[in-house]
Amino acid sequence: MPQAEVRATANVLRAAGLECLGLVDEPTAANYVLQLTDGAIVDVGGGTTGIAVIENGQVTYTADEPTGGTHFSLVIAGAENIPFEAAETLKKDPAQQARLFPVVRPVMEKVANIARRHVSGRNVQNLFLVGGTCAYPGMAQVVQDYTGIPTHLPGNPLFITPLGIAMSARTFE
Numbered sequence: 186m187p188q189a190e191v192r193a194t195a196n197v198l199r200a201a202g203l204e205c206l207g208l209v210d211e212p213t214a215a216n217y218v219l220q221l222t223d224g225a226i227v228d229v230g231g232g233t234t235g236i237a238v239i240e241n242g243q244v245t246y247t248a249d250e251p252t253g254g255t256h257f258s259l260v261i262a263g264a265e266n267i268p269f270e271a272a273e274t275l276k277k278d279p280a281q282q283a284r285l286f287p288v289v290r291p292v293m294e295k296v297a298n299i300a301r302r303h304v305s306g307r308n309v310q311n312l313f314l315v316g317g318t319c320a321y322p323g324m325a326q327v328v329q330d331y332t333g334i335p336t337h338l339p340g341n342p343l344f345i346t347p348l349g350i351a352m353s354a355r356t357f358e
Contacts, residue, residue, distance in 0.1 A: 207357035212237030213244045214349035215315045219339065225309045227300045227328070228346055229316040231255050234296050236303040248303045252296055254318035257289045264288045282322050293324050297331035304334070312336040317343035 195205040212226040212235040219226065221239045228235040232253045238246040254276075262272035264285075275281050276289075300312060312334050314325055319342040329336035339345060 206354070209350065209353040209356075210237070210247050210249070211235045211346045211350070212247060212315075214353050215313075215346045216244065217349035217352040218345050219313055219315075219349075221313065223308075224311040224313055225300065225304050225307075226313050226315060227296070227319075229253050229296055229314065229318040229324075230346075231318075234299045236300060238304060238307050238309060240308070246303070246307065250299050252292065252299060253316070256292045256295070257318065257321070260288055260292055261285055276321075279322075286323055289321065290323075290327060293321075293327040294331055296324075297328040300328060301332045301334075304332075309334060314338050315342045315345040 194208060198205040211230065212228045215226045215228055216237060216239055222242050224239055226235075226237045226239070228237075230253045232251060232255050233249050234252050235249040236247065237244050257276050258269055258272040261267075261276055262269050265272065265275065267275070275285065296318075304312070312328060312332065314328065314336060319325065319338055325336045325338040
């Protein structure tokens with residue numbers, strides 16, 4: 186996380202009357218739950234995709250790039266000629282997801298490309314997807330096909346990072 190963003194986040198917390206004891210990036214927080222020894226976490230949130238490479242139980246590299254669930258909604262809105270809010274609802278409808286898969290697949294491939302670029306040259310043998318966007322049917326397979334790296338989807342990927350953020354608070358006490 187760039188220092189300017191760190192300071193801005195800490196200032197917002199202080200302005201709200203909270204004490205900022207420490208900050209943790211989202212993929213690193215996810216590893217508090219997953220407890221990986223080696224591999225990479227790909228955290229696909231609403232607006233960004235974060236990567237954390239873990240070696241010997243330690244996060245050795247992190248990155249974050251714009252592309253996430255909001256982009257799914259944007260391409261659905263464009264393809265269906267509907268408002269963004271309607272696309273958000275449609276995206277989450279299990280009855281519509283297979284029909285919309287070809288529409289959102291290019292965004293999935295963009296996420297996979299982000300992951301592939303950031304793990305390139307590193308000894309990453311497995312990818313672990315977290316974040317609500319990863320629950321979209323077919324996402325893990327697209328990432329695996331695109332990267333050539335075995336890709337895993339833990340249960341309830343939406344909750345992995347928030348739970349990890351809460352768990353990380355113990356490290357700042």
